[in-house]
Amino acid sequence: MANNIRIAAPKTVRKGEVIELKTLIQHAMESGYRVDKRGEPIPRKILQKFECFYDDTLIFEAEFHRGVAANPFLTFYTRAENSGILKFRYTEETGEIFEDSVEITVK
Amino acid sequence: MKHLVKRRDILKSSLAVSFSLTTPALALAKTDDMTAAILDTFGRLPKESDAILLKIPPISENGYSVPVEIEVESPMTNKHFVKKIALFSDRNPLPLLAVYKLTPRSGLAKISTRVRLGGTQSVHAIAEMRNGDLISAKAKTLVTVAACVIL
Numbered sequence: 001m002a003n004n005i006r007i008a009a010p011k012t013v014r015k016g017e018v019i020e021l022k023t024l025i026q027h028a029m030e031s032g033y034r035v036d037k038r039g040e041p042i043p044r045k046i047l048q049k050f051e052c053f054y055d056d057t058l059i060f061e062a063e064f065h066r067g068v069a070a071n072p073f074l075t076f077y078t079r080a081e082n083s084g085i086l087k088f089r090y091t092e093e094t095g096e097i098f099e100d101s102v103e104i105t106v107k
Numbered sequence: 108m109k110h111l112v113k114r115r116d117i118l119k120s121s122l123a124v125s126f127s128l129t130t131p132a133l134a135l136a137k138t139d140d141m142t143a144a145i146l147d148t149f150g151r152l153p154k155e156s157d158a159i160l161l162k163i164p165p166i167s168e169n170g171y172s173v174p175v176e177i178e179v180e181s182p183m184t185n186k187h188f189v190k191k192i193a194l195f196s197d198r199n200p201l202p203l204l205a206v207y208k209l210t211p212r213s214g215l216a217k218i219s220t221r222v223r224l225g226g227t228q229s230v231h232a233i234a235e236m237r238n239g240d241l242i243s244a245k246a247k248t249l250v251t252v253a254a255c256v257i258l
Contacts (some may be wrong), residue, residue, distance in 0.1 A: 018214035018215050019214075031223070033200070054212065057212065058210070059210050059212040059213060060207070060208070060209060060210065060212075060213055061207070061208040062205060062206065062207045062208070063205060063206040063207075063208075064205055065201055065203050065204055065205060066201050066223075067194075067196055067199050067201055067203070067204035067205070067222050067223050067224075068204060068205050068220070068221075068222060068223070069171060069172040069173070069220075069221040069222055069223050070171070070172070072220070072221070073219075073220060073221050074218070074219070074220050075217075075218065075219040075220070076207070076209075076213065076217070076218050077213055077214050077215035077217055078212055078213055078214055079183075079212055079213070079214035081212075
């Protein structure tokens, strides 16, 4: 399954500005409560963790449980201190990691 | 007569005593799954506060995806910031929905996301501050189509 990550972040910002970051990942977040057409339970498979790194510094972290909707969507904020790379990392309970990053320029 | 009145008083007071003794036990019996989940996450119970703003639509047509927005009043400096925000549901089979860990680098203690809700209920947001304060807010939503029903 291709896990498409979408990130919305401003490209250029002023120093010290608090910026909004939005991210969405395509993932079923299978809760383990559902059954398929034959009545067999669909095994649980969820993303457990989301981390956002600003130049390798962890600035925001989220822990997902089964009550998080499919295709998890998240909006959060950060203070832009310097030009750099924002890395978005999702960890599935299977251990698989999905990552994407964006670059921001501080003027 | 005097004797009777006295006896009544004694009865009343003994009733009062038994009541005061049973009340804490009753309160304990009411400790539900959500309270247990809150204790499990934070180790104690929060105080309700206006410093948290929890926005959720009053009517959610689709319980599989309910938008939630949480904002906590905080300067988000190295000394004063929100460390953790957790979302709880008082009706889902699993009360803990999500936990967010913030840092002073967050700049603003505001998060929005989408959750699954298994019916009409209150969603609770709890925030733990750097100084140890634990505060909460709740908001009710009417869910038309509940999530977690077996189709």
